[in-house]
Amino acid sequence: MRTDFGAPPLAASNRALVEERLREVREGTGIKETLTIEWRGKPLHVEVIDMPVNDLYFNPGTHRIRAQRSHEPARDRALDEDPWSDDSQDYLHFLLRALPKDPALRDKDFDALMESLREFKQTDPGLITRDGILVNGNTRRAALKDLGVPSIRVGVLPESCTWADISTVELSLQLRKDHRRDYSYINRLIAIDEQVSAGRLLPDIAREFHVRKETAEQDVWILSCLRDLIARSSTGDAQLRLLDFEEAQEKLRELHRRYLKDSAVSKEKADLLKESRLAAIALGYSKTDVRLIEPDFHARYLDRLLPDSLKPAPTAAPATVAIPGLNRSVKAAGAGVAVAKALTDTVLKALAVETAGDKVPAPQLAEASRTIAEARDAFSSSLEFAGKDARVRKRRQAAPDRITDACQDLEQCITDLVMARASNSLDEEAYDEAVQSLRAMLGKLALESARSIKVPGDGVSWLLDAAAEKA
DSSP: OOSOOOOOTTHHHHHHHHHHHHHHHHHOOSOOOEEEEEETTEEEEEEEEEEEGGGOBOOTTOGGGTTGGGGSHHHHHHHHHOTTSHHHHHHHHHHHHEETTEEEEEOHHHHHHHHHHHHHOOOSOEEEOTTSBEEEOHHHHHHHHHHTOOEEEEEEOOTTOOHHHHHHHHHHHHTSTTOSSOOOHHHHHHHHHHHHHTTOOHHHHHHHTTSOHHHHHHHHHHHHHHHHHHHHHOBTTBOOOGGGGTTOHHHHHHHHHHHHHHHTTOHHHHHHHHHHHHHHHHTTOOHHHHHTOOTTHIIIIIHHHSOGGGSOOOOOOOSEEEOTTSSOEEEOOOHHHHHHHHHHHHHHHHHHHHHHGGGSOHHHHHHHHHHHHHHHHHHHHHHHHHHHHHHHHHHHHHHHHHHHHHHHHHHHHHHHHHHHHHHTOOOHHHHHHHHHHHHHHHHHHHHHHHHHOSSOOHHHHHHHHHHHHHO
16 A cells, blocks of 8 residues: 555645634634644644635545455555545545444444534544645544535644654554544554554554553564465455454454464464464354364364365375575474365355455355355354363363362461461461361362262372371
């Protein structure tokens, strides 16, 4: 996407009008309204004026709808080629009204903004360049235009403003904690990635976005992962879009945390987990369902339930893979990872075709729908089995976990005893009663252990002997 969109057609007339209105404000005797922004690392107070709504331009580079631009690829390309044409500006207006996760639908938050503006008028000024390009307040201008309001209050940036300044100022205003409407999840990822691409250090970016450095690293990893998925989904003219993953924020974050944990032990198992979970996320499964997917999910459940049409043809996996640009090779991923990746690719391509809808031939769309239905059937059945096994494991582990927790409490009790002895503050009677309760409880535990365990180990044998001595 372009980063310098040049000047709009009405730039000269807007500059003249801005200068005239600024002069009127400076020469007036009333209270002058200003807006404080962060300008090149320092706070700057800019003057606020009224400008005609219809003479201003939506910012083609705004981060607010960066991911949503791909909703109509042809209009997106036209927006890059001629951002100031009526059609391009109308497309931006349409996207600003649209629901971020599905631009085909109207955003209820936009309607709420319109109602607020209708009832209370404009409370906060927007921000423009002297050419009349909105840096902040694009959505407000869209709402005011729909309402037929003739003017909008805006602060005016300095004459030396560049497109890099526009991007930086927009981000700084959006990331203020008191801002009423946040960027969508994907647009936030894109904004962070742009800052990384600009050469900024990750700790500085994290500070500006009010997140921890680890969270910023996670966001960069997730966006890279999503872009890889989109590239893998490409088939003919059909391709998934970043906005198709707008609702997957928590699932993707959990995947990243689990991937880091597993890759520290086994890269291959981590990749198996990643591929199976990504396929489930793309198919729209819930967070609780995705959590059931472990590294052995494909081999243990999915493989036997997949129809032959979704199983890749067996091929010999290479033992090593050459590193481009270096005279070295590394161990290739195992056959299991290749199989899981092939299934994910099949699912992604089918989803891309289904998302394209009537833009692809009907037979191709029907085949994609059949593939998705078969994949969902196999995943749903596999997740049902995985859920049953997880519940069984949880029940099996419940009693040992309780004893482990009790041991931790007793360990803390030892520390408390030492501290109480040092300060001579132990309530000995209460302590004695608690120990008697412990003794009685151990007796009950021994009784149930004897009934439940046919071949006791050393620990259970000690418990049974201790209970027998008490009796």
